[in-house]
Amino acid sequence: MRPVAVLGIGQTAVGEHWERSLRDLATQAGLAAMRDAGLEHVQAVFVGNMLSGLLTRQENLGALVADWLGQRPAEAFKVEAACASGAAAFRVAHMAVSSGEVDVALAVGVEKMTDTTSGETTAALATASDADYELVHGVTFVGLNALVMRRYLHEFGWKHTDFAPFSINAHANGARNPNARLQEPISERDYTRARMVCDPINLLDASPIGDGAAAAVLVPAERAYDRPRARVLVAGSASATDTLAVHDRKDPLFLSAAHHSARKAYAQAGLEPSQIDFFELHDAFSIMSALSLEACGFAERGQGPRLGLEGRIRLQQALPISTQGGLKARGHPVGATGMYQLVEVVQQLRGEAGPNQLDRARVGMAQNIGGSGAMIATHILRVA
């Protein structure tokens, strides 16, 4: 296994891109990453996407995107792991390059979600759950998270408003990210008065869907030495699984796949949680932020909300999270989300994060959660 560097990054804004198609978005982000890397050709393209078959009736995305990028005959295929498809594509690119099989790999995460009605999109998203034992009962994704959050509040004694800091922090950072879907700061009063979506989850607990694409070029580390800007290495790359259905977990309030993938990534990087400078976590719902912090060793069981209440998750504090708005404000174009997180980590490590730049950004972690926690990928990137 050889060390791998991220040589180039690219992204589109997250939004309702009525004028741009699935392939347009993937091409735009992919070309931006190649331009950023100073490369015109790649050997392999791995496309992270969840919903193209259901919402665009287009599969075989690997070939499509490679063709539109002008990269034929590069090897290319789609990688699907529900909302973790983006990080899964990055992980495949990392395996390809670290193994020595591929010297230049492009990972692209892309999703097109706003051409369809909200009922169709909701139904498509719900296919990440267990079709025969969850979805058939009319479960939605927000519904599954509401079931988890209500139990969490019940077991650990938190109030709903204790989750407000997660949303407030994400919106504050998203307001300064030109690529974010939501660029409005919110107050605690806004949070407590937001429309209830699926009790106890309200509108400001939930991330907005959107169209978008993000991409990265991965190369062997030695190929990145001659570049003027900071060299970003992949220090840890791991993923793990849990039961597909929430109800099959011995403890539905613990993200064991987050725990296992983070532990592997820490071991690869030779780091402890306390050495992570910032964390792009999967705040699709505010409850997920708490569970992710706990599973990755940043908080004790049932204590995730405390990090928010103590202000430790804000920029320049102990563990900044969602530094460009997170899923909550940057938006959650599901199969692209994991790639956005990784692109944002690279921005921070290079000192290119604009108004949200952290003073201390040597080691960053990204965690992308597929389904309600069934497949989780954790990456640690560092400057070297």
Add this chain to the structure above:
Amino acid sequence: MDIPRNWRLRTQRYALVGEECDHCHSKIFPPRDICPDCGLEAKAHYAFSGKGEIYSFTVVHDPPTGYEDQAPYAIALVKLEEGPIVTAQLTDVDSAQVAIGMPVEMVTRKLRAEGEEGVIHYGYKFRPTLARA
């Protein structure tokens, strides 16, 4: 298209038939032939009592396509008295009265219809346990 798919699940859907592990005696639902507790083969049928309690619940107001005519509806994680948790809709109850820990029992109800002339799929839902005389 969905007819054989749902037919295959008839014993689970209509009678909560799962499995019991011969090795560690775990009760398993849904049946999966590999015991999630000990990892060994488990193929002995086991019919669950259908009794349990609410582990968690919520109310869906924005349903997926195909469930619009039922909304709003309460869904729950129901912890069966034999151990496993199942996801199901609640029925015959005012959702404002639902609470964690509430005893419930399985009933068979319509899960969804495939359009006005399509197949109707039935399966388990849960209602508050009726007091026995």
